[in-house]
Amino acid sequence: MLKLVLLGVSYASAQVTIPGVVYSPQHSSSYPLLSTDRVNAKKIATDINSDLKTIAPYYQLVRTMASTYRGVAITPIAATHNLLLYLGIPNTNDYQAQVDAAMEAVRDYPSTIGAIIMGSDDVGEITTPELINRIHDIRQRITQETTSDIRIGTAQRLEDWLNPELAANMTALGNAVDIVGVNYFPYLEPTFDIANPLDLIDVHWPLLQSRYPSTKLTIMETGFPTKLGPEYKVTANASLANAMHYYNAFKLSNYSPIGFYYTFFDSQTKDPNGDIGAFGLYTANGKTKGILPAWDTFQNESGVFSNTIPGACYSPFHLDSYPMNGVAHGSLSAGMDTDFKIMKQYVGAVRTYYSNYMGVDVTPIAAANNVPLFLGVFMTNENWYNTQFNAAVNAAVNYPTTVKAILIGNENVMPYGPYSASYINNQISTLRTSIATKSNGKVSVAIGTVQRISEWLNPSIRSDMLALAANSDIIGVNIYPFFDNSYQGSNPLVLLNALWNQMLAIYPASKLRLTETGFSTGGSPPPMAPRVIPSLTNAMQYYTALMNWQPSRGGGEVFWYTFFDLRANDRTQPLE
Numbered sequence: 266m267l268k269l270v271l272l273g274v275s276y277a278s279a280q281v282t283i284p285g286v287v288y289s290p291q292h293s294s295s296y297p298l299l300s301t302d303r304v305n306a307k308k309i310a311t312d313i314n315s316d317l318k319t320i321a322p323y324y325q326l327v328r329t330m331a332s333t334y335r336g337v338a339i340t341p342i343a344a345t346h347n348l349l350l351y352l353g354i355p356n357t358n359d360y361q362a363q364v365d366a367a368m369e370a371v372r373d374y375p376s377t378i379g380a381i382i383m384g385s386d387d388v389g390e391i392t393t394p395e396l397i398n399r400i401h402d403i404r405q406r407i408t409q410e411t412t413s414d415i416r417i418g419t420a421q422r423l424e425d426w427l428n429p430e431l432a433a434n435m436t437a438l439g440n441a442v443d444i445v446g447v448n449y450f451p452y453l454e455p456t457f458d459i460a461n462p463l464d465l466i467d468v469h470w471p472l473l474q475s476r477y478p479s480t481k482l483t484i485m486e487t488g489f490p491t492k493l494g495p496e497y498k499v500t501a502n503a504s505l506a507n508a509m510h511y512y513n514a515f516k517l518s519n520y521s522p523i524g525f526y527y528t529f530f531d532s533q534t535k536d537p538n539g540d541i542g543a544f545g546l547y548t549a550n551g552k553t554k555g556i557l558p559a560w561d562t563f564q565n566e567s568g569v570f571s572n573t574i575p576g577a578c579y580s581p582f583h584l585d586s587y588p589m590n591g592v593a594h595g596s597l598s599a600g601m602d603t604d605f606k607i608m609k610q611y612v613g614a615v616r617t618y619y620s621n622y623m624g625v626d627v628t629p630i631a632a633a634n635n636v637p638l639f640l641g642v643f644m645t646n647e648n649w650y651n652t653q654f655n656a657a658v659n660a661a662v663n664y665p666t667t668v669k670a671i672l673i674g675n676e677n678v679m680p681y682g683p684y685s686a687s688y689i690n691n692q693i694s695t696l697r698t699s700i701a702t703k704s705n706g707k708v709s710v711a712i713g714t715v716q717r718i719s720e721w722l723n724p725s726i727r728s729d730m731l732a733l734a735a736n737s738d739i740i741g742v743n744i745y746p747f748f749d750n751s752y753q754g755s756n757p758l759v760l761l762n763a764l765w766n767q768m769l770a771i772y773p774a775s776k777l778r779l780t781e782t783g784f785s786t787g788g789s790p791p792p793m794a795p796r797v798i799p800s801l802t803n804a805m806q807y808y809t810a811l812m813n814w815q816p817s818r819g820g821g822e823v824f825w826y827t828f829f830d831l832r833a834n835d836r837t838q839p840l841e
Contacts, residue, residue: 284526284763285325285328286323286324286326286327286525286526286529287327287328287486288329288530289329289330289528289532290309290312290313290334292549293312293533295309296335297309297335298536298538299537304335306336309337310342313334313337316530317343317346318346320529321348322817324348324529325762326349326350326351327348327349327350328351328353329350329351330355331353331355331357331363332353332354332363332370338366338369339352340369340370344374347758347759349379349753349759350377350379352380353381354384354403355384355387371411372410372413375411375413376753377756378413378415380416380418380443381415382418382446382485383417383419383442384419385419388431388435393434393438394434396419396438400441416443417443418443419438419442420448422448422449423449423469423473426473426477427472427476432476439476439477439478447473448485449469449487450486450527451464451465451466452500452501457500457501458500458501459500459501459507459511462511466484470482470520483525484520487524488508488526488544489501489510489544490508490540490541491504491508491543491544492504492543493542494542497542505554505556508544508554508556509556512526512546517727526546527544528540528544529545529546529547530547530551531543531549532549534549573820573821574614574820574822574823575612575614575812576612576616576639577615577824578824578825578828579617579828583830586599587600587622587623589834597623597625598630601622601625605631605636606634609634609635612825612828613822614638614669615638615639616822617640618675619641619643619653620660621653621656626659627656627660628640628667629664631664632664632666637822638664639672639778640672641671641672641675642657642692658696661710662700668710669822670710670711670778671711671713672713672715673696674692675741676743677689678716678720678726678730681720686730687733696712697712711739712737713739713776713778714733714739714741715742715781716743717742718744718768721734721771722764722767722768722771731772734773734776739776739778740773740778741778741780742768742778743781744760744761744764744781744782745781745782745783746759746760746761747791747794750793750796750797754803754806757807757810765777765779765819766817769817774818775819777821778821778823780824782823783807783827784799785799786800811823
């Protein structure tokens with residue numbers, strides 16, 4: 266019944282990657298670190314499974330340093346936890362076994378592999394031409410042996426990427442890969458200031474962008490130690506407090522969506538190749554340090570939802586009775602009533618974009634059909650905005666059990682839209698006051714706004730969006746994995762979960778609603794996501810997964826976009 270035609274979706278919001286974490290099973294005390302240690306493959310596999318089970322609630326993307334650990338391939342285990350891997354191939358004595366394990370992963374678990382990362386911090390140990398040859402070789406193998414289109418990258422130190430003496434070689438390396446991975450730990454620099462922990466990244470990032478394409482740049486490792494040996498002298502003391510400060514600053518920064526935090530577990534103290542300190546979010550023996558929230562708190566925040574309620578977005582524009590081009594056939598009110606009779610069989614709530622369509626109020630029709638309503642107020646500078654505003658006030662006062670929320674504006678905040686956050690904020694306050702006045706204080710309805718994920722997460726307008734969120738009872742966010750080329754139909758909720766978790770890191774879970782998401786049933790793939798194929802089968806696959814979505818926190822009403830297709834002569838939207 267729900268067949269999607271995409272409306273009002275901007276390509277600008279599509280290219281968002283997943284913040285991730287670095288992981289190695291070598292933290293376990295039972296892991297055989299030395300070549301002479303006894304290898305218990307079953308124990309290694311069991312420990313990896315336990316580790317990934319711990320990681321999965323917090324991260325959907327995991328970077329590994331290797332493809333196989335003492336003969337145990339990590340990809341099949343990660344697949345059981347619905348994780349996406351940046352799979353490492355290290356420059357080690359078992360290099361060929363690592364390549365073979367990576368190829369097997371690409372062949373057998375293509376939806377689990379987000380990228381293959383060739384080498385890490387090894388410029389100088391291996392020549393750049395040799396590393397480039399290895400990259401070309403594995404790219405050729407993937408092309409010849411599989412049907413997958415897997416990105417290939419490398420992770421090297423920031424100082425190597427910016428070293429003028431290595432400029433020609435590093436430029437060639439950057440040209441050979443899809444991902445220019447940067448490993449950078451600002452705390453090591455003498456000018457590092459824990460009060461402004463990202464200042465040095467801010468300084469170096471434009472330099473990287475001047476040499477390498479911004480679309481390739483990714484922070485492959487960054488972090489802060491909770492403990493260092495006394496022989497290491499740094500400006501900011503290694504401590505849990507400073508590590509938490511750095512972690513939170515990075516998590517909320519514009520670098521987080523293109524970055525991996527190092528690392529989930531501390532390394533063993535006896536590891537001869539281990540870290541110089543304790544960088545983990547968890548200890549080596551699997552105990553949380555408190556940097557991440559406790560999972561029971563993370564999962565059961567007060568006032569949030571444990572389940573989702575299926576909803577759909579609605580517009581009567583599809584009806585012949587709607588005068589799209591000045592011509593209409595039949596009664597618009599009757600057509601809308603028929604629509605609501607259909608929708609109430611399938612969804613638990615309906616979201617509209619207008620409160621009044623060509624003189625017809627939506628709310629009385631929804632009320633007659635017992636359909637809970639998230640009522641939209643379309644924002645415009647034209648005089649008919651007063652009709653929208655007043656219809657919403659009357660709806661709240663006269664149908665308080667039908668109107669679950671009023672949403673002012675949709676994807677219209679600056680810089681993407683024409684209105685400032687403060688102006689939308691003012692409209693929310695004015696509507697709240699008007700409802701209270703008209704009802705003599707007897708009616709109070711949730712009021713909010715709907716904006717794209719891009720604007721809610723945009724660090725350059727963060728203070729304005731936080732103020733808007735603070736004044737909103739509902740924070741509506743529109744998220745479309747359909748427009749991300751890393752979308753995998755076999756794991757359809759990875760991107761949604763990752764972006765939802767980014768929202769949770771900034772805004773209250775109890776206010777958040779997924780106000781738009783969907784998948785096209787036909788047409789051409791999006792230009793920025795050519796691997797994502799629109800079809801009824803693929804749309805049903807995403808919709809089915811969405812109906813079983815269990816967000817880590819929050820939830821409530823979830824709105825599929827949209828219930829009815831556009832009319833053939835409807836050109837009000839740029840995409841169909």
